[in-house]
Amino acid sequence: MYKEVRIFVENKPGKLSRVAETLGNAGIDLLALEIADEGQFGVVKILTADPERARQVLEVAGMTVAFNQVAVIEIEDKPGGLVKLAKAIENAGLNVSDAYGCILERGKRAIFVVKGENLAAIESSAVKAGLKPLDKLE
Amino acid sequence: MVELDDKIGSRFEWMSRGELAEWQSEALAKTVLQAAKSPWYSAVFRKMGIDPASIKSPEDIVKLPFTTKEDLRLSYPTGMLTIDPEDLIRLHTSSGTTGTPTAILHSRADIDCWAELMARCLAMTGANSKDVFQNMSGYGMFTGGLGLHYGAERLGMMVIPAGPGNTARQIKLIRDFHGTCIHATPSYAMHVAERMIQEGDDPKSLGIKRAFLGAEPYTEEMRLKLQELYGFKVFNSYGLSEMNGPGVAFECPEQNGMHVWEDAFLVEIVNPETLEPVAEGEVGELVMTTLRREAMPIIRYRTRDLTCILPGECPCGRVHRRLARMTGRSDDMLIVRGVNVFPSQIEEVIMRHKWIGGNYVIHLTKAEALDQMTVRVELAKGEFDGSIETVRNLRAQLHKELREQVGFNVNIEVLEPGSLPASEGKAKRVIDEREY
Numbered sequence: 001m002y003k004e005v006r007i008f009v010e011n012k013p014g015k016l017s018r019v020a021e022t023l024g025n026a027g028i029d030l031l032a033l034e035i036a037d038e039g040q041f042g043v044v045k046i047l048t049a050d051p052e053r054a055r056q057v058l059e060v061a062g063m064t065v066a067f068n069q070v071a072v073i074e075i076e077d078k079p080g081g082l083v084k085l086a087k088a089i090e091n092a093g094l095n096v097s098d099a100y101g102c103i104l105e106r107g108k109r110a111i112f113v114v115k116g117e118n119l120a121a122i123e124s125s126a127v128k129a130g131l132k133p134l135d136k137l138e
Numbered sequence: 139m140v141e142l143d144d145k146i147g148s149r150f151e152w153m154s155r156g157e158l159a160e161w162q163s164e165a166l167a168k169t170v171l172q173a174a175k176s177p178w179y180s181a182v183f184r185k186m187g188i189d190p191a192s193i194k195s196p197e198d199i200v201k202l203p204f205t206t207k208e209d210l211r212l213s214y215p216t217g218m219l220t221i222d223p224e225d226l227i228r229l230h231t232s233s234g235t236t237g238t239p240t241a242i243l244h245s246r247a248d249i250d251c252w253a254e255l256m257a258r259c260l261a262m263t264g265a266n267s268k269d270v271f272q273n274m275s276g277y278g279m280f281t282g283g284l285g286l287h288y289g290a291e292r293l294g295m296m297v298i299p300a301g302p303g304n305t306a307r308q309i310k311l312i313r314d315f316h317g318t319c320i321h322a323t324p325s326y327a328m329h330v331a332e333r334m335i336q337e338g339d340d341p342k343s344l345g346i347k348r349a350f351l352g353a354e355p356y357t358e359e360m361r362l363k364l365q366e367l368y369g370f371k372v373f374n375s376y377g378l379s380e381m382n383g384p385g386v387a388f389e390c391p392e393q394n395g396m397h398v399w400e401d402a403f404l405v406e407i408v409n410p411e412t413l414e415p416v417a418e419g420e421v422g423e424l425v426m427t428t429l430r431r432e433a434m435p436i437i438r439y440r441t442r443d444l445t446c447i448l449p450g451e452c453p454c455g456r457v458h459r460r461l462a463r464m465t466g467r468s469d470d471m472l473i474v475r476g477v478n479v480f481p482s483q484i485e486e487v488i489m490r491h492k493w494i495g496g497n498y499v500i501h502l503t504k505a506e507a508l509d510q511m512t513v514r515v516e517l518a519k520g521e522f523d524g525s526i527e528t529v530r531n532l533r534a535q536l537h538k539e540l541r542e543q544v545g546f547n548v549n550i551e552v553l554e555p556g557s558l559p560a561s562e563g564k565a566k567r568v569i570d571e572r573e574y
Contacts, residue, residue: 004524006522006524006525008517008522008529008554009554010551010552010553010554010557036526038526038529038530040551040552041526041529041551041552041553042526043524043525043526043529062554062556063554064517064519064522064554064555065522066522066523066524067524068524068525
């Protein structure tokens with residue numbers, strides 16, 4: 001299991017750059033970033049190697065931050081690299097409603113980030129298929 | 139020579155000042171005796187050692203206590219009732235009150251009197267039984283709809299009870315049935331005109347002769363603009379549910395102040411701080427006593443509306459004195475889309491939500507001539523669980539509760555904690571950017 005960092009922001013100019021600046025000044029590297037938008041407000045979701053520190057610096061800067069549990073599963077970065085994991089999840093009879101992928105090392109390692117329910121079951125189905133759920137990213 | 143029509147009470151309309159004073163003395167004495175039959179006033183009179191029979195003329199009114207909106211709440215639902223509940227024929231509750239509403243109960247005689255006062259207002263503007271009247275005001279508990287409706291029927295006008303909204307249908311009905319008079323809020327009348335102009339139409343082509351406008355404050359400039367756009371004459375209307383509703387005061391063709399029907403309402407203007415009468419012509423709080431109400435007389439009601447009595451006689455010849463436009467309120471009540479809203483009502487709902495921080499702002503603007511209320515709240519520290527759905531659901535719940543509280547849709551903005559200016563002492567909660 002892994003912690004995604006979520007930041008509540010009003011939807012107005014300058015809000016994203018404030019997040020980016022705060023993390024950049026603290027030397028925190030972003031692996032992935034998503035924005036969910038609800039018109040007047042939104043949530044910025046980030047994946048970083050040090051979620052605890054990211055949360056701390058964002059909060060010190062006055063932002064509203066929460067953690068969200070995600071399953072991060074390492075896969076190979078090659079065509080068909082997702083097949084093994086997708087099959088394992090399928091065989092376990094599980095659904096994935098919210099997920100994305102990102103590359104850690106081009107041509108070598110990638111990760112598949114799953115959110116929502118059944119995270120533990122997805123992780124154990126991955127383990128059974130010989131894949132590795134990560135609890136650390138570097 | 140004025141032709142007297144008892145159906146619409148024109149004998150009251152054309153009384154001399156002397157006849158009016160005599161009538162007021164009799165009516166006030168009767169009203170106080172009647173009020174003493176209610177549990178509320180009998181207790182008040184007893185406690186203050188007032189003998190109801192000692193009140194014989196308008197000068198004696200100062201011996202009586204004021205009645206406030208809070209008193210109406212405390213006596214809810216029937217504490218001020220003086221007759222057998224079976225003889226009641228109507229209930230109205232006041233729009234926009236905190237928690238407990240205020241209820242006004244009417245007997246048949248009360249509804250008759252209200253219709254007469256209202257018919258008299260309409261007749262005063264020159265309207266008659268040949269007119270077709272489209273009522274764009276809300277029906278139901280809001281007194282604007284039924285009040286005008288009964289008055290117009292009493293006068294014999296054909297009434298189109300269109301109610302508010304649905305602009306395209308309003309325009310079609312006026313055209314198809316040759317509407318000559320309308321009742322609306324000033325902002326809605328402006329909205330209809332703007333909409334027609336946008337569509338390449340001309341509001342003048344509707345052929346409306348008179349508009350009865352009220353329920354929200356607006357300027358003389360807006361009246362002139364509306365008159366120019368439509369080619370009709372605008373008559374200002376003043377009323378409040380505690381004094382029936384509309385039909386309390388209305389403009390005559392002079393369009394210079396609203397004649398208040400002094401045969402039905404005893405008028406005082408007082409300093410809202412000292413509660414002493416102000417000098418003639420000075421602005422103060424309007425205080426009214428019902429003189430012709432049976433089921434639920436109200437004595438010295440503090441309307442909280444600020445106005446003054448216009449000095450001098452009206453060229454129209456009516457002796458009922460004229461109220462100037464309301465210049466404001468002696469409390470913090472807001473009028474939004476014709477609905478009375480107290481900031482405390484909004485606060486009451488907000489404070490039920492623990493996900494909201496203590497700070498909030500009520501922002502009033504206009505969009506397409508329609509009042510918009512936006513409530514800005516802050517997410518409380520520690521209440522964010524990372525899920526946008528949670529915030530969305532909380533906002534939806536707040537939206538629903540606010541709509542139930544005030545009766546119209548309120549925009550809600552959820553801000554980050556600490557984004558609203560911190561409140562030190564008396565916070566400025568209301569930002570009113572509406573232009574009238």
